[in-house]
């Protein structure tokens with residue numbers, strides 16, 4: 001691994017064993033992009049990749065020639081209007097009205113390790129030899145603004161992390177109106193674009209299309225990364241699939257408004273870009289002030305999408321997530337939300353918790369409705385003290401009783417919000433984001449606190465920290481149930497109103513950071529009406545996230561499958577809930593619900609006392625299974641085998657690092673009659689090892705890894721085209737699932 005600067009050719013080559021990233025200082029002093037992809041040898045000169053040509057109607061930089069046009073040069077951090085007409089990475093509004101910029105190379109630094117990004121989540125290293133970093137300092141002489149492009153290449157991962165930092169070293173004031181975290185000009189457009197889009201209850205569905213000339217983009221302008229689009233996109237070669245071919249993944253470590261965009265020009269050059277969404281964004285750079293962009297992570301794979309996902313999984317699980325819970329086995333939890341909604345008493349909660357404990361649950365989580373006047377969604381948000389009518393001994397008393405049952409205790413908060421019917425709002429009506437003299441929209445009868453203001457964050461911190469200090473709390477579910485409208489802070493100067501969306505997110509990160517630091521052993525799970533903020537930014541503070549409010553097993557297949565493209569299995573909160581399911585009114589077997597949720601941070605979302613004896617026995621078995629295998633499931637290599645977006649059968653598997661153990665799960669959504677014989681081709685096993693296979697505790701025999709991967713695992717079921725001698729319990733039904741355990745023979 002290394003970063004080399006070739007003095008003669010003015011080229012930088014960032015490389016590890018698998019990938020290369022090459023750029024150069026162009027003739028005009030700006031940075032040009034030459035290559036990103038599979039590792040190539042180091043050479044003094046890759047200048048033949050600087051392609052330029054005379055093309056009529058283009059604009060040229062130098063009077064004496066017709067070749068140097070930024071429109072046709074691949075660049076690192078382009079600007080608009082000075083011979084490049086594509087969307088720029090940067091735009092700065094100046095006092096004379098001009099937006100033209102010209103950032104030229106000044107100097108660079110290369111060092112081992114990776115610096116922190118002030119106030120922002122980012123990947124990190126634990127030792128300097130894990131990664132190398134290049135800082136490129138550029139300057140616009142006329143403006144006196146400096147720009148640092150930061151690149152970190154990881155030694156063992158095919159990943160490069162990028163971000164940018166602006167510093168105003170002049171005496172002038174500027175408005176930064178666009179500051180992308182990443183820009184990558186690729187030489188052709190022969191890619192399929194994959195985005196992860198949806199809505200509440202159907203987050204991160206896989207959507208594909210071929211890149212076309214023009215702009216294609218996804219983004220969020222809601223103040224949150226959102227249910228609708230995820231700050232993650234994939235570009236893959238059309239022939240690439242899950243296991244082979246060239247794939248690039250682009251991920252933004254950010255929780256707020258974002259834009260991910262590919263602009264294909266009419267010469268078929270693709271400009272990929274990612275960063276804070278420019279709509280509504282501006283950042284006032286007064287003399288001496290600076291702006292740090294969020295980090296973007298690019299992953300390259302020449303072995304298909306699974307390899308790309310595994311890189312993101314390892315990187316985000318071990319070098320983005322942090323702290324006490326990063327590598328620890330996550331507790332099996334039971335959350336009371338779907339069991340009681342707002343309708344509970346302390347007695348009822350203790351009953352639910354007691355039954356949970358009897359089944360093997362380790363953590364009881366009290367959801368919404370425990371504080372102030374909060375008995376419905378209309379009041380109390382913001383007043384973070386216990387409702388003593390419901391909880392006579394407060395949260396501390398309840399937490400002690402839960403711990404006395406032998407369970408850990410967790411609590412729900414929605415710290416960024418306020419109901420108008422609350423003491424907080426009555427005392428501080430000016431603390432919500434709203435535009436003076438204009439109507440303010442509500443969402444779920446709640447308003448968004450102005451987290452761009454430190455005093456607001458301090459106040460909320462004071463309340464929540466008090467409860468955490470006084471009670472035995474091991475887990476926090478951090479919810480957020482509406483998007484930002486009329487974004488405006490009463491505390492900001494007019495020229496800073498464009499900063500509020502981002503400053504809000506900085507306030508959110510600050511509160512998380514303070515609570516993480518003060519309560520390092522609390523496990524945080526983020527949530528935003530389910531998966532409305534499932535993004536890498538929050539994984540830095542909360543290693544797991546409630547994947548979706550939709551707990552139906554069949555729907556969850558799609559949601560968890562889509563989420564797995566970028567996010568580790570350990571990060572996906574996944575619970576078994578009651579049937580008929582509360583989102584879809586669908587009934588699925590409890591076994592299937594468990595087999596789906598087991599591939600996540602596992603828990604329950606129901607009162608286990610409501611189950612039949614048979615179901616209750618299944619739950620006990622599920623919990624035993626999860627406790628035994630959660631480490632393997634969370635820390636092993638995850639392979640997607642069959643997609644719920646392509647057919648009736650979904651399959652995935654995990655393989656331990658030493659390849660001696662694996663778990664295969666397959667799910668049939670609708671039963672099919674007299675259907676074909678089936679095989680599932682397994683992946684990632686050791687071809688030479690002989691594995692003992694078992695299903696539902698029953699022996700299936702011994703198979704070599706090479707058999708299971710090349711011949712496939714026979715998965716024909718009772719509905720295949722011949723009568724099978726099967727146990728009646730194994731008869732196929734709708735929403736049917738099977739889990740196969742593979743253990744290598746000694």
Ligand code: DGJ
Pocket residue numbers: 337367368412479481527528529530546549
């Ligand atoms: C939305 C969350 O996604 C649910 O799980 C639950 O916590 C409710 N909010 C509570 O209001």
